[in-house]
Structure formats: structure tokens, C-alpha cells
Ligand code: AMP
């Protein structure tokens with residue numbers, strides 16, 4: 001449904017770097033058309049369809065930033081105390097026309113500054129006695145006040161198109177007095193698992209079977225993205241059924257994700273199924289875990305075939321499926337958040353590919369120390385549940401030693 005050209009993922013090299021893969025996605029996948037109005041809370045996590053210009057300034061009027069006394073700065077003596085009669089009280093939510101020369105007004109945070117008043121002295125710095133306030137010298141004009149529009153000027157772009165809306169954005173939109181905003185439509189993503197060995201959780205397991213976990217991991221990962229996900233079940237290791245299911249689902253989705261069945265084994269039918277329904281490009285990604293990835297287009301809809309091993313499926317989801325979803329969703333690029341850490345392990349790797357090692361982050365005096373999960377298998381689900389982050393070991397690195405500065409991608413940031 002995304003109407004991609006058949007050969008948009010074509011790539012000639014033997015091994016594709018993660019950066020090349022992401023550049024191809026950024027260049028070849030166009031944002032889906034269409035937007036809709038969403039209420040404030042419905043807009044959370046959605047992609048803003050157009051620049052949001054402020055219909056009013058924020059704050060809307062000149063107001064007191066503290067509890068204290070408002071006065072005209074011209075009435076403040078340059079040296080010695082100034083004594084001004086306190087002629088009125090002004091709470092937040094009340095308004096007053098103007099201030100008479102040589103007087104002060106008791107004012108509270110958020111109350112509009114009376115016309116002519118330009119400065120507020122904090123109550124902690126002032127002394128009130130016998131109906132007058134004693135002000136100390138030295139305060140600058142405009143102190144402790146908030147000018148209208150100091151936060152957002154009227155007509156300014158408050159939020160940019162393509163932004164994936166965060167909780168604080170929702171508050172900003174409310175502060176501008178709006179109750180809804182234009183967001184891009186959700187990406188319809190269909191998720192399949194593949195494999196004769198897979199059983200549906202909740203059913204009897206049977207001999208030689210294992211419960212499907214990837215589909216649930218992937219659906220859970222998609223829940224954090226501007227997506228309408230459909231659970232399309234488990235496909236048997238059977239070419240015709242796989243091809244029919246993918247071709248059928250391509251007609252009603254903007255993106256299809258599968259896991260498993262993309263290596264070179266006899267039971268790996270996803271590639272052939274994509275080829276049958278559309279056009280396949282096999283990507284051998286220079287990434288570990290997760291090397292094989294099938295990319296393709298069926299009837300204009302992109303298909304991403306992720307590897308079957310659960311850790312590989314997560315890592316390739318983050319590097320291929322996530323940017324693909326964000327592109328289709330019309331979101332501006334959002335690189336995965338990366339933070340510095342100190343390696344708490346020794347590790348050797350091949351040059352030329354990027355590796356992700358599951359680590360637990362331990363707070364230290366300086367940078368957090370990344371302790372490696374002791375075992376390496378790409379099928380170990382607990383290597384993800386008992387870790388907090390992926391340590392990213394770049395293509396050119398071959399040796400990592402304790403104390404080396406590395407980069408980590410914390411799960412709480414990337415998911
Ligand atoms: P495959 O790439 O299909 O050969 O799968 C590689 C490994 O991942 C095998 O051990 C599969 O059983 C396992 N696997 C594949 N798909 C899933 C899934 N949806 N849930 C759990 N494990 C899976």
C-alpha cells in the first residue's frame with residue numbers, strides 16, 4: 001500500500017553496512033500520505049503533520065514570576081531603601097489597570113503586571129510595615145517578571161512537522177488553547193512469525209515445538225511507534241502458503257514484518273515468497289547478531305524479513321524496521337539514543353561488522369560501567385531481560401578491554 005517501486009531496496013555489494021541500509025531506507029521510502037485530527041491525548045506518540053504555529057503568545061501577558069511587590073523601576077532609589085505605600089493586592093487570575101507613580105502593589109506569581117509596573121521585588125527581599133513596603137536598591141528593571149511571548153511568540157512555530165509528540169508537547173498544545181491537532185495517519189504494520197516449530201502461547205506445546213515469542217516482542221516494540229499493528233499469526237514453513245499470506249496482507253498494510261525463515265536453510269521460504277509476490281532484495285547486513293535480512297516490495301508495500309533468533313530479531317528491528325516505520329510515518333529521523341559508558345569486559349570481534357553486546361549498566365563514580373551478559377547466543381531471551389542496554393562495538397573495532405570508553409543504547413531509551 002505504500003506504493004514503493006519494486007527495485008527500491010536494490011543493493012549490489014556483498015555485505016551491507018548498517019549505515020548503508022539506513023541511508024537506503026531514508027532515501028527510498030516516502031512518507032505515507034494522509035493526516036487526521038487527533039485530540040490532545042490521542043496525539044501522544046503520533047507524528048505532527050504540519051508545523052504548529054502559536055495562535056497566541058506564551059505567556060499570554062506580562063506577569064509576575066514570583067510572589068512580591070510590583071512597582072515602577074523609576075521609583076526605586078539608586079542607593080538606600082525605598083519606601084512605597086502598598087495600595088492593592090493582585091492574585092493570579094485577577095487583573096488591574098495601572099499603577100500610580102510612587103506606589104507598590106502586593107503581587108503573586110502569575111498575576112498580570114498592572115500597566116506601568118515593570119519590576120517585581122521578591123517578598124523575601126522586601127519588608128512590609130505600616131501599609132508600606134521597604135525595597136532594597138540594586139534590582140534591575142524587569143526583574144522577576146515574565147514578558148508576554150517570552151516562551152513562544154505569537155505566530156512562531158511551536159512544534160515542527162514530523163515531530164513524534166512527547167508528553168510535554170501535549171502540554172504545550174494545551175497551553176496554546178488548542179484541543180486537537182493534525183497528525184499523520186498511523187502506519188498499518190502486519191506482523192507474521194514463520195516456522196513449523198512454533199506454537200501459539202496458551203496452546204499445548206507438543207513435541208519438538210517452541211512457543212512463538214518474536215511476534216509478541218515485535219508487536220510490543222511496535223506499540224511504542226505511531227503504528228496500527230495487526231497480528232497475522234504464524235506461517236508454516238511452506239512456500240505457497242507463505243507467498244499467499246504475504247501477498248494478501250500486502251494489499252491491506254503499509255509494511256509487513258516477518259521473523260525467521262530468511263537464512264539459507266531448506267525451510268527458509270520468506271525470500272522465495274517475497275520473490276513470488278513481488279521483488280526480493282536480500283541484505284546480508286554487517287551486523288551481529290542479525291546478519292540475514294530479507295527486504296522486498298510486494299505490490300508497492302515494503303516487506304522486512306527479520307531473522308528468527310529472538311535477539312537478532314530485536315537488533316534488526318531497531319536498525320531496519322524502526323527507521324522504516326518512522327519514515328513511512330513521516331517522522332523526522334530519530335537516531336537511536338546512544339550514551340557513553342566504560343567497558344567492564346574484554347571482547348574480541350571481527351573488523352567490518354557492527355556488534356551489539358548485551359550489557360547491564362552499573363553506576364560508578366564517572367561513566368556507568370557496562371557489564372557484559374556472560375553468554376552470547378542470539379537465542380537467549382534472558383540475555384535481553386537480564387540486561388539494560390546494547391553496547392555498540394563499531395565496524396572498525398576488533399578488541400575491547402576493561403576501562404575502554406564505549407557507547408551503549410539503553411533499552412529504556414530505544415524501546
Ligand atoms: P530461522 O531463521 O527460521 O531458522 O530461525 C532461527 C531460530 O530462531 C530457530 O531456533 C527458530 O526456532 C527460532 N525462531 C524463529 N522464529 C521464532 C519465533 N517467532 N519465536 C521464537 N523463536 C523463533
Ligand code: MG
Pocket residue numbers: 194195196260261267308
Ligand atoms: Mg524457521
